[in-house]
Amino acid sequence: MGLLDKQFAKESIVVTSLEDLLNWSRLSSLWQVGFGLACCAIEMMATSASHYDFDRFGVIPRNSPRQADIIIISGTVTLKMATRIKRIYEQMADPKYVISMGSCSNSGGPYWEHGYHVLKGVDRVIPVDVYVPGCPPRPEALLEGLLKLQEKIRNESLVKKTA
Amino acid sequence: MKNIQEIFDILKEKFGDSILELLTTLPVESFITIAPKKINEVCLFMRDNEELKFNSLMCLSGVDDANGKQVKDENGAVKIEGSTLSVYYHLESTEFRHKVTLKSSAPKENPEVESVALIWHHADWHEREAWDLVGIKFLNHPDLRRILMPYDWEAGHPLQKDYKNPEFYHGMKVPY
Amino acid sequence: MALKTEHMTLNMGPQHPSTHGVLRLEVELEGEIIKSVQPHIGYLHRCFEKHAEAMTYPQVIPYVDRMDYLAAMYNEFGYAVAVEKLLGIQVPERVEYIRVIMGEFQRIASHLVAVGTYGLDIGAFTPFLFCFRDRERIINLFEMTCGARMLYNYIWVGGLSHDLHPDFVRNAKEFVSYFKPKVKELNDLLSYNRIFIDRTANVGILPLETAINYGISGPNLRGSGFEWDIRKDDTYSVYNKFDFDIPVGKGLQGTVGDCWDRYYIRIQEMGESLKIIEQALEQLPEGDVTSAIPKRIKPPVGQVYSRVENPKGELGYFIISNGSPNPFRVKVKGPSFVHLGIMNELCKGHMIADVIAILGSIDIVLGEVDR
Ligand code: SF4
Numbered sequence: 276m277g278l279l280d281k282q283f284a285k286e287s288i289v290v291t292s293l294e295d296l297l298n299w300s301r302l303s304s305l306w307q308v309g310f311g312l313a314c315c316a317i318e319m320m321a322t323s324a325s326h327y328d329f330d331r332f333g334v335i336p337r338n339s340p341r342q343a344d345i346i347i348i349s350g351t352v353t354l355k356m357a358t359r360i361k362r363i364y365e366q367m368a369d370p371k372y373v374i375s376m377g378s379c380s381n382s383g384g385p386y387w388e389h390g391y392h393v394l395k396g397v398d399r400v401i402p403v404d405v406y407v408p409g410c411p412p413r414p415e416a417l418l419e420g421l422l423k424l425q426e427k428i429r430n431e432s433l434v435k436k437t438a
Numbered sequence: 439m440k441n442i443q444e445i446f447d448i449l450k451e452k453f454g455d456s457i458l459e460l461l462t463t464l465p466v467e468s469f470i471t472i473a474p475k476k477i478n479e480v481c482l483f484m485r486d487n488e489e490l491k492f493n494s495l496m497c498l499s500g501v502d503d504a505n506g507k508q509v510k511d512e513n514g515a516v517k518i519e520g521s522t523l524s525v526y527y528h529l530e531s532t533e534f535r536h537k538v539t540l541k542s543s544a545p546k547e548n549p550e551v552e553s554v555a556l557i558w559h560h561a562d563w564h565e566r567e568a569w570d571l572v573g574i575k576f577l578n579h580p581d582l583r584r585i586l587m588p589y590d591w592e593a594g595h596p597l598q599k600d601y602k603n604p605e606f607y608h609g610m611k612v613p614y
Numbered sequence: 615m616a617l618k619t620e621h622m623t624l625n626m627g628p629q630h631p632s633t634h635g636v637l638r639l640e641v642e643l644e645g646e647i648i649k650s651v652q653p654h655i656g657y658l659h660r661c662f663e664k665h666a667e668a669m670t671y672p673q674v675i676p677y678v679d680r681m682d683y684l685a686a687m688y689n690e691f692g693y694a695v696a697v698e699k700l701l702g703i704q705v706p707e708r709v710e711y712i713r714v715i716m717g718e719f720q721r722i723a724s725h726l727v728a729v730g731t732y733g734l735d736i737g738a739f740t741p742f743l744f745c746f747r748d749r750e751r752i753i754n755l756f757e758m759t760c761g762a763r764m765l766y767n768y769i770w771v772g773g774l775s776h777d778l779h780p781d782f783v784r785n786a787k788e789f790v791s792y793f794k795p796k797v798k799e800l801n802d803l804l805s806y807n808r809i810f811i812d813r814t815a816n817v818g819i820l821p822l823e824t825a826i827n828y829g830i831s832g833p834n835l836r837g838s839g840f841e842w843d844i845r846k847d848d849t850y851s852v853y854n855k856f857d858f859d860i861p862v863g864k865g866l867q868g869t870v871g872d873c874w875d876r877y878y879i880r881i882q883e884m885g886e887s888l889k890i891i892e893q894a895l896e897q898l899p900e901g902d903v904t905s906a907i908p909k910r911i912k913p914p915v916g917q918v919y920s921r922v923e924n925p926k927g928e929l930g931y932f933i934i935s936n937g938s939p940n941p942f943r944v945k946v947k948g949p950s951f952v953h954l955g956i957m958n959e960l961c962k963g964h965m966i967a968d969v970i971a972i973l974g975s976i977d978i979v980l981g982e983v984d985r
Binding site for chain 2: 951
């Protein structure tokens with residue numbers, strides 16, 4: 276229980292709204308599809324390795340999309356790959372979130388003009404929650420993107436429709 | 439160790455008319471031009487000959503020479519007609535440490551070059567790539583399919599100089 | 615009684631944790647035994663060669679970085695060497711030394727990733743963390759030099775984008791003395807680990823003749839017991855001024871040319887790179903690193919095939935110039951592309967689990983396979 280750990284002398288009760296509880300548990304265990312595409316994937320690996328330690332935010336790579344909540348599109352999406360990415364996204368269980376990492380998956384990046392085989396932005400095939408700019412984004416930038424996503428989840432509501 | 443002139447002489451003596459010319463005037467690299475339908479025999483000879491022993495193919499590249507004349511078709515799109523497609527072979531002998539470059543050209547309308555994939559297995563994928571991107575047909579290649587582009591890509595060979603990219607592929611918009 | 619069996623076709627990837635990126639392997643199995651492996655590539659085809667034709671010579675360099683993104687410095691190095699040959703220019707001594715230092719650091723970084731992820735594939739998680747910890751230090755050195763962590767655009771045609779940071783030499787020396795004992799640590803952790811040896815020794819044996827016929831180069835070729843290194847055998851830059859050895863596979867744990875040999879070459883090469891870096895740091899001459907950069911790069915009509923020893927093998931650039939500021943054609947012979955072509959040959963007759971061991975041992979990076 277993270278912050279509440281050992282804060283009470285005896286067993287006690289915490290009163291909160293269901294919404295907050297759900298959101299809180301969702302945002303603190305965002306399991307990720309272990310999936311890398313291109314150069315950005317190396318920075319993603321560096322983020323999850325010892326120095327930056329993705330695990331502390333509850334991001335643990337899972338190898339099957341069925342067990343994951345979040346997919347980080349880390350790199351160039353080509354036309355050949357796009358249909359597969361769509362398939363992986365469809366295999367994930369709801370609620371699911373997408374972080375688009377790097378200029379390539381945001382908008383085609385350096386390949387926007389002459390890339391005859393590059394999809395100019397992964398948002399042409401799947402919806403994206405957070406865009407992280409950079410080529411490649413530094414690990415800090417990716418962490419910031421994750422925090423933004425957590426913020427978004429924190430404000431989700433069971434009754435109100437959120438964008 | 440042999441220089442390119444000596445190699446040319448050996449080949450000329452053996453194959454006569456199939457060895458077209460030796461070009462040494464360009465800076466940095468000289469090459470020997472060989473008839474496209476004979477390239478496999480020449481390469482096999484070069485690999486197995488005791489004096490040459492080119493046991494390693496360093497690189498195989500397909501090139502669109504774009505040396506024809508430009509014409510506009512009715513839609514205003516520029517086409518290049520009457521040009522040639524070429525294949526460059528960079529060979530090396532790890533034993534004698536000599537290197538040589540071969541070139542073989544075929545007209546773009548009917549770009550047929552004999553395959554060397556059974557002589558050096560290395561050539562297999564490079565030839566598939568040259569077919570995929572430049573559109574050179576390699577005769578007697580064991581498995582000539584597209585390699586980098588999707589198997590169902592219909593818009594032609596992207597590294598040809600007059601290539602036009604399609605607007606859509608499987609419902610996805612391609613241009614920016 | 616003979617059982618009736620059927621072949622089964624198994625699809626691995628493009629999203630698979632052990633394929634090192636987006637690679638699809640179509641494996642045909644008879645029970646657990648592999649009959650054939652068909653790699654399907656192109657899932658990361660980023661049209662490098664088309665871009666190169668549309669850019670001027672210096673503008674190509676960032677795209678070159680993005681091919682083998684684990685060894686970006688070395689890609690630039692190779693490209694710069696090729697264009698300089700085409701132009702016929704000499705670069706100052708200091709530039710050459712800095713290039714070599716950067717290149718060798720990059721080799722260590724690339725091998726660290728190779729070794730770390732190889733351990734990960736085989737089931738050892740800890741070496742991955744160790745390797746990335748050390749790689750992070752090299753990345754810091756690069757970052758100090760040019761501001762980028764992975765894709766540098768540092769080595770330019772005719773020079774470098776700018777000189778070294780004043781603290782660089784001190785920090786680099788520190789790293790060398792820090793990293794030397796780490797090689798032994800890696801050996802203790804992984805190389806002589808019983809499980810690791812059992813998974814890799816005598817698996818995926820690559821005979822020398824086959825290797826040469828398939829165009830294999832770099833650590834994979836040396837793993838088969840052939841002493842061949844372009845840094846020595848077709849030397850470029852200032853590599854002839856340094857004293858270093860070329861490790862070759864000896865079959866210490868099994869047969870010459872097995873996965874363990876290929877892996878161990880990389881471990882040894884890190885030590886050799888340290889040697890080169892040490893010597894280069896000692897001899898580093900003074901000078902201006904930007905003076906030889908040409909104002910306009912317009913090579914004469916002609917062509918060149920130039921190759922360098924990239925961490926993964928022989929990286930060749932075939933450049934044709936038609937006298938304009940844009941290259942007419944740039945063809946890259948990427949070692950990963952070539953090495954992947956031998957998968958079928960290596961895997962035949964092995965067990966399905968060995969595919970991972972073999973794929974990891976040839977160390978490919980998909981950005982370079984597909985370009
Ligand atoms: S954004 Fe840059 S670093 Fe990331 S995949 Fe694209 S080219 Fe590579």
